[in-house]
Amino acid sequence: MKKVTIHDIAKELNITFSSVARALNDHPSISAATKEAVREVAKRLNYQQNKVASALRSGRSNVIGVMVPNLGATFFNSIILGIETVMNENGYTILLYQSSESSNHETKGIDTFLQSRVDGIISSIAMGTKDLQHYYEIKKNDIPLLLFDRAVDELGVPTVRIDDYRGGFLAAEHLIKNGCKRIVHISADQNVKSFKERFKGYKDALKQYNRPLEKELIFYGKPSIELGRDCIKQLHEKKIDFDGLFAFEDYTALGVMQQLKEYNIKVPDEIRVIGFANEAFGAYISPSLSTIDQQSVKMGEEAAKLFLKLNKDHHYYDNPPEQIVLEPILIERESSHI
């Protein structure tokens, strides 16, 4: 069967090709009667609108590209759920891309989003990304861009994140209030602003409660179970005394708890542990893991709402970039209580 085109509809109604095209795209210059007639014939002939061409004409695809560093994290999954809920309610569909923390992958993903003619991009920056060229490219194309969680100010785009400084402060303060005198902190690459902020919060909590900052209690590495295990091994070998540990994310905290168990050191009796991010497994393990919740579903919802608000009048980049900062929430479980 030959494919029905706009020309067939135009011929049938004896109007121009462009009138049919505009009618199908609900253009204001076409009368309601003509639109109705075009729709009727289109339906009768079983005309399938070429959605790509249509998107090119209208400039709208109603698709939003969402870029996340790591789909394995509960945190990013919950944010996606939040974005999806709000966006679906407003007639948008979400396409996802996983950067796997690689700048190269991220660049490819953004390229693919632009190629797919998304109406906007909501992203959390990969840890491997130093050069922001591909993000500037989005702005240059006048495509709305919003960053969540791992956001940078220099791009000058709207952002939604939590107060990581406050989260770090809350975690360290919680351990201090539970009697800890020497609190280890495990952090990561200080290029990632959110990790740096958590570290700062830890330092300020120590200061506020008159505890010294001790260099031998600070560790750096890549977020992973191995990192946590490794830090405990080092502390054990060097016979460094400590009674509390704040890991910058939950998987690292899990490694800490696993290695402590192997050494037969009791959590929370001997060492009190707190993580960050409220990953799902934290509630299932024993002792269950205390952590800082980042309001991830809400973060996704707020990101979507802010995006929609700014995109409404098609002047997305006209105003100074809005920033939403959410409050972190302390989740007290078994691992940190005396």
Added chain:
Amino acid sequence: MKKVTIHDIAKELNITFSSVARALNDHPSISAATKEAVREVAKRLNYQQNKVASALRSGRSNVIGVMVPNLGATFFNSIILGIETVMNENGYTILLYQSSESSNHETKGIDTFLQSRVDGIISSIAMGTKDLQHYYEIKKNDIPLLLFDRAVDELGVPTVRIDDYRGGFLAAEHLIKNGCKRIVHISADQNVKSFKERFKGYKDALKQYNRPLEKELIFYGKPSIELGRDCIKQLHEKKIDFDGLFAFEDYTALGVMQQLKEYNIKVPDEIRVIGFANEAFGAYISPSLSTIDQQSVKMGEEAAKLFLKLNKDHHYYDNPPEQIVLEPILIERESSHI
């Protein structure tokens, strides 16, 4: 700055618009010299090829759409990793869509994939999907479709899955070999073929080891922690005696273990438990959860490889649909050992 178009290049070289377009798309009718000249001018004028238009012409976007029911599951995340690895190595990018087990969402996602001109779709069917119309639509558009895990034969497309029957058999047999006499099975909606097959495997293992199939030991529900908790509550209230439990997926098994703990019933001493899917948390909880591994990364890799092989000669649907069936692997942890 005015955007450089194909017309500018045509004017500069004094050749036709369509010659430039064909040259840019490496069309065989254009001489190598012309192609070279066109590329040179395009570069000098800083011409940005419209990738959508280009994809429309060449009919290739090098993007594959991957549809998963639930991004929160380790199982699906690992499959995505497997697909990504192979596809990236072969120059393809992956766009993801989450159906959240809803047929409506799934339909919208497939629509969005087609609209984005993906070169193919790799999907696992949502539990809510009864009507396969949107999948037939993909085939009708002659877009390559491959199903993994939750596959149906009636669509007549290539599939990659594990032998769920064998997995169910292995799980039940393992409990029998560990001394269990009365083994509870929790399953779900029997519309989902893989769950039905696991149930069948359980039944056949009982038969082979001369154990009766007892109706009061069979439960159905939606995969969730709550389902597992609920089944244990029912067994407890009805004072039904059992010493082993095989849950059709790990979250349900987790709920089982949580509720047993609340009743102070010891796993594995009093009840031996095994799940299915090898979710990440299973290794972290105590006792750690025995389970059936579905070789998820390999499943993703095999799916991508099969797709690429069939898509090579552009006759994707010409041959009878190939089916790859992977072997399930028993993972023995603490929850099932006497």
